[in-house]
Amino acid sequence: MLAHLLSRRGLSPIQAGGGREALELVRKVRPDVLLVDFRMPEMDGIEVMRRAREIEPDLPAILISAYADVPGAVQAIRAGAHDYLRKPFDHEDVIRVVQRALQERRSTRAAPSPNRADSSCAGSLSLRETFGPGEAISKVIAAIELVAKANFSVIILGETGSGKEVVAQAIHRESLRHAAPFVAVDCGAIPDALIESELFGHERGAFTGADQQMAGKLEIARGGTLFLDEIANLSMGAQAKLLRVLQERTMHRLGGGKSIGVDIRVLAAGNRDIEELCRRGSFRSDLYFRLNDFTISIPPLRRRKDDIPFLSARFLAMTNAELGKNVQGFSSAAEDALLAYEWPGNVRQLRSVIRRAVLLSHDLIGEEQLCLPHDGAETSSAHGAVPGRSACTDWEGLPLRDVLRRSTACLERRVLVQALQRSGGNKAKAARLLHVDYKTMHSKVKEYGIDFVHDESGEGVHE
Numbered sequence: 001m002l003a004h005l006l007s008r009r010g011l012s013p014i015q016a017g018g019g020r021e022a023l024e025l026v027r028k029v030r031p032d033v034l035l036v037d038f039r040m041p042e043m044d045g046i047e048v049m050r051r052a053r054e055i056e057p058d059l060p061a062i063l064i065s066a067y068a069d070v071p072g073a074v075q076a077i078r079a080g081a082h083d084y085l086r087k088p089f090d091h092e093d094v095i096r097v098v099q100r101a102l103q104e105r106r107s108t109r110a111a112p113s114p115n116r117a118d119s120s121c122a123g124s125l126s127l128r129e130t131f132g133p134g135e136a137i138s139k140v141i142a143a144i145e146l147v148a149k150a151n152f153s154v155i156i157l158g159e160t161g162s163g164k165e166v167v168a169q170a171i172h173r174e175s176l177r178h179a180a181p182f183v184a185v186d187c188g189a190i191p192d193a194l195i196e197s198e199l200f201g202h203e204r205g206a207f208t209g210a211d212q213q214m215a216g217k218l219e220i221a222r223g224g225t226l227f228l229d230e231i232a233n234l235s236m237g238a239q240a241k242l243l244r245v246l247q248e249r250t251m252h253r254l255g256g257g258k259s260i261g262v263d264i265r266v267l268a269a270g271n272r273d274i275e276e277l278c279r280r281g282s283f284r285s286d287l288y289f290r291l292n293d294f295t296i297s298i299p300p301l302r303r304r305k306d307d308i309p310f311l312s313a314r315f316l317a318m319t320n321a322e323l324g325k326n327v328q329g330f331s332s333a334a335e336d337a338l339l340a341y342e343w344p345g346n347v348r349q350l351r352s353v354i355r356r357a358v359l360l361s362h363d364l365i366g367e368e369q370l371c372l373p374h375d376g377a378e379t380s381s382a383h384g385a386v387p388g389r390s391a392c393t394d395w396e397g398l399p400l401r402d403v404l405r406r407s408t409a410c411l412e413r414r415v416l417v418q419a420l421q422r423s424g425g426n427k428a429k430a431a432r433l434l435h436v437d438y439k440t441m442h443s444k445v446k447e448y449g450i451d452f453v454h455d456e457s458g459e460g461v462h463e
Contacts, residue, residue, distance in 0.1 A: 002035065005091055006098065009184060010165045014322050019043030026052045026059065029321040033101045038065035049081060060101035064089070092220055096181055103178060129314075130166055131347075132307030136299045140167065143296045148174035153291045156269040158298030160446055161348030164269040165229060167296060172225040177265055180224030185217050188230030189442050191428055195238050197254055206255025218251055221264045231268040231291075232277055233427070236284065243287045266291060301343040301350065308338050311347060315354035316365070327358050333367040341372050344449030413448045420450070
């Protein structure tokens with residue numbers, strides 16, 4: 001659960017099944033933060049923490065326990081814990097504590113020392129380590145450095161899986177608000193009926209099922225940064241309320257009359273042309289102008305092929321550490337296949353492919369372990385067409401299992417696009433048309449790298 005929570009915030013968690021395995025990972029991977037449970041077999045959390053700091057003296061450790069009390073917290077801090085979390089914990093508390101530890105870690109690393117010459121900003125190095133050394137990403141990094149310390153609202157544009165939240169986190173990390181919360185909201189993953197409660201919070205009894213008071217994301221992010229991913233999915237009503245909050249810097253919880261001050265920086269992201277949505281009347285122009293002090297566009301992975309070898313090697317090393325394997329690299333055929341593929345799911349898809357390949361491999365990753373399609377059936381990018389009938393039926397030379405898998409994927413993608421066409425791009429409506437839940441629809445759209453816009457005639461097209 002913790003790994004899933006941290007992954008959704010753009011971090012790269014590595015899991016260990018116990019203290020000894022954790023210490024081995026600390027030696028191999030040199031992580032930035034250690035989260036460790038207090039009560040474990042063989043070795044308790046304080047012992048793991050002490051031994052980890054012998055390996056990596058500046059490693060911040062966060063101790064987690066369901067048996068938290070004041071003496072326990074004091075013992076943990078005396079033993080060198082950076083912080084102490086009591087179970088059950090609030091997700092946002094975990095994120096705040098981890099981000100605080102990461103910030104301290106960065107500050108320690110960035111501090112000048114007699115043995116190290118002055119270098120460029122640590123955040124830029126971290127971003128290059130995340131995205132790759134290519135020229136296209138260097139322009140993105142330059143834009144981040146330019147806007148980070150200004151209090152500008154920023155729109156981040158990029159295809160699904162291209163790393164929009166990672167860019168948002170980098171802006172927050174380098175901003176003057178870095179010590180305050182970074183709060184992310186996936187507007188595409190929250191049903192329309194719940195989005196306003198999620199953003200603005202609610203008072204007890206505000207609506208059926210509101211059995212307790214809840215602070216909204218705008219309130220939680222006060223003093224820090226609010227990241228609105230897939231902002232084009234906000235309903236017109238939610239857009240109007242958000243605009244008013246940004247203009248007046250105050251808000252009310254649903255069902256409440258108390259005015260709450262809101263001091264936040266807003267970063268918004270989308271995988272569609274928001275200007276075009278404004279022209280069509282499906283996104284408020286005044287909200288767009290309020291958010292668009294600055295724009296950063298992330299190029300898709302297929303347009304920065306020079307980053308693919310770097311990213312592949314990085315994901316290989318991470319997965320080796322995670323699985324305790326020692327896969328050495330890629331065969332020449334595998335390297336060629338990685339560079340030739342179009343990567344409709346961008347960096348997220350590349351990471352998934354490499355993780356699966358490491359699991360299937362023993363020494364070198366070959367082309368067969370990558371499990372990439374051999375034709376255009378699954379290579380249509382977020383700017384390509386839906387696979388045609390020929391791509392779906394070109395099965396000569398393939399085993400029946402692969403033919404069925406490819407045909408099913410083609411049909412499923414086509415049905416998803418047709419449902420999105422009928423619903424005008426609204427994933428919640430498309431899910432109802434297909435009689436599936438919203439989460440299934442959302443995950444399938446991401447899996448196939450589907451972005452949805454409207455053409456000039458008003459008909460839906462897959463791009």
